[in-house]
Amino acid sequence: MLKYESIYQSLFQQIQTGVLPSGAKLPSIRNLSQQYSCSKSTILAALERLEEQHIIYVLPKSGYYVVENQVFKTPSFTDSIDFATSSPTWHAFPYKDFQHCINKAIDTYQEDLFRYGTPKGLPLLITEAKKLLESYQVFTHFEQIFITSGVQQALSLLSIMPFPNNRSTILVEQPSYHLYMDLLKTYGLPAVGIQRTAKGIDLNKLEQIFQEKDIKFFYTMPRFHNPLGSSYSKKEKAAILQLADKYNVFIIEDDYLADFEYNPKNDPLFAKDLHEKVIYLKSFSKIMFPGLRVGLAVLPHTIINTFQKFKMTADIDSSMISQAALYLYLKNGMFERNKMRVSNIYHARAKILHQSIQDHLSMYESSSEMVMHGHIVLPKQVNMKSFIHHLHEKDVYLDSVERNYLDDFYHERILKLNVSHVADHRIEEGIKGIASELKNPQNYF
Template identity: 80%
Template sequence: MLKYESIFQSLLLQIQAGDIPAGTKLPSIRNLTQRYSCSKSTILTALKKLEEQHILYSIPKSGYYIVEHQVFKTPSITDSIDFATSSPTWHAFPYKDFQHCLNKAIDTYQQDLFRYGTPKGLPSLITEAKKLLESYQVFSHSEKIFITSGVQQALSLLSIMPFPNNRSTILVEQPSYHLYMDMVRTYRLPAVGIKRTAKGIDLNQLEQIFHEKNIKFFYTMPRFHNPLGTSYCKKEKAAILQLANKYDVYIIEDDYLADFEYNSKNDPLFTEDFHERVIYLKSFSKIMFPGLRIGLAVLPKALINTFQQFKVTTDIDSSMISQAALHLYLKSGMYEHYKTKVSSIYHSRAKTLQQSLQTHLSMCESSSEIVMHNHIVLPKQVNMKSFIHRLQEKDIYLDSVEMNYLDDFYHERILKLNVSNVNEHRIEEGIKEIAIELKKTKNYFL
């Protein structure tokens, strides 16, 4: 081992052990050269390596200081099978690549970090976002694209701002995105639901609601619905668009899993919207990480000014550092490379999930889509809470969709099955255990 590497390891071990706490100044270069019996350049090389790993920082004419003693540790392997967690596989993300983009963003946009940005978002990111959206068959002018602090912010602004149709009631699929249901409850937004199952929605009921209710917009996830995992067919999407135009209803299309679409013919609702009825939302939380807090919103021309006014009063602009880093991540091609890699992994898991459901739980209603999350509808004889508890005792974690419903809408007996954080070779094992537990239920097959 080279001398500077042994010094690096020695200092690192002291820092990790907490012998040199965060914020502490290291001994002087002269003191360290005497302690380790080496040259000044050797000490500086070891310190530079610690600085590159963000373990310490330097202040000119002052010295080196400890940033943090804790360092990342590879997560330990557990025996559990977690079908409940829907967040991405966090430790698989190429942090070094994105870290390069963060560092470069700070260097490139130094001046911009010390002033407020624009309500629409970083112009260079909007340019790259426009190209990305086109890969999803979402073609729009740059002035219609907004950068938001996650899709959650876009949903919040759209829910409270006035619309040209001067209506107030929101229509949501049931079940739907649980955080949006929380928002509806928290802000006491006027909302009604329409039942969605593995077979879709009742289009006749949709027309009746559009006709009789004061519907401002219809919030929907046309493909890879959360939490059901289902998608609308082309005919259903055309019918929804036709009804929206007929009854002057806007549509919020949450396309949060656009990156995982393998069917090139399955386009968003937005693609066939010729009457500017669709508001298209795109999230990066599933393909990258939720902490990025960046989302895209593509708006009809009639909503642009109002949306911008409401966004200015909320946060002026979304995080400039996140925007700048994402811009570089997209422009460099890193995003496309990572998307190809991770979508392949998830697609493989999704196929295993679908095959396992067909083999072991064909008696239960579920989605036929090949996607990383699915669902099963439990029979009435099964006590859902105790069923989940019994599986948990076997280290298999499940969750219901209770929080995905409006309070006054009938709650179906649905279990979510997400394989985002389940190793592929454990998926069938987990599904098989669920099937075994179901068969134990008294009178289930009578």
């Protein structure tokens, strides 16, 4: 081991064990060179390595200080099989690449960090986002694209702001995105539901609701629905667009898994919208990570000004650091390269999940889509609480669908299955465990 490496290890250990706690000043370079009996250049080499890892920082004419004594530790793998967690696994994302983009963004856009941005978002990012959207068959104009603090913020603003059709009731699929259901309940917004299953929705019922109710917009996930995992057919999407135009209803299309589409002919609703009724939302939470807090909203011209006013009152602009880093990540090609890698990981798991359900749970209604999450519909006699509890005791984790429904809508007995946090070789084992537990008489009323 080289001398500077042994000094680095010694200082690193002192910081990690708390001998040198956060905020502590390190001995001077002269004192360190005397302590370790080496040249000042050797000490500087060790300090530079600690600084590169963001463990220490330097103040000119003052010295070196400890930033934080805690360092990243690879999470230990457990024996549990987690079908409940939907957030992406930490190791699937090449965080080192994005870290370079964050550091470069701080260096390049220093001045921008000390002033407010614009309600629309960083112009450079919008330009790159426009190119990205085109790869999803979303062709739009620069002025129609807004950067939001995650899709959740866009949904919140759209839900509370007035719309050109002067209506107030929101129509949502049931079940649907649980955090959006929470939002509707928290704000007490008028909302009605329409049942969605693995087979789609009843288009006659949809027309009836559009005709009889005061529908402001219809919130939908046309492909890879959360939590069902199913997608609308081309015919269904065309019918939904036709009805929206006929009854002057806007559509919010949440395309949160656009990056995982394996069928190039499966276009979003927006691609076929000829009457500017579709509001397109794109998230980066699955292909990258939820903490990025950057989302894309593509708006019809008729609501741009209102949306911009409401967004200004919410946060003026979304995180400039995140926006600048994402811009660099998109521009230099890292996003496209890593998208394929991450997609391949989840596609492999999706295939195993799909086959495992067919092999062991084929007697239950389920989605036929190959995506990282799916569902089965359980018999009415199954006690869901007892069922989930018994599997939890066997280290197989499942989640209830209660939050995916409006309070006054009938709750189907749906079992969500998400493999975002399940290793490939454990998926079938977990599905077998579920199938076995369904034979347990203790889980029935």
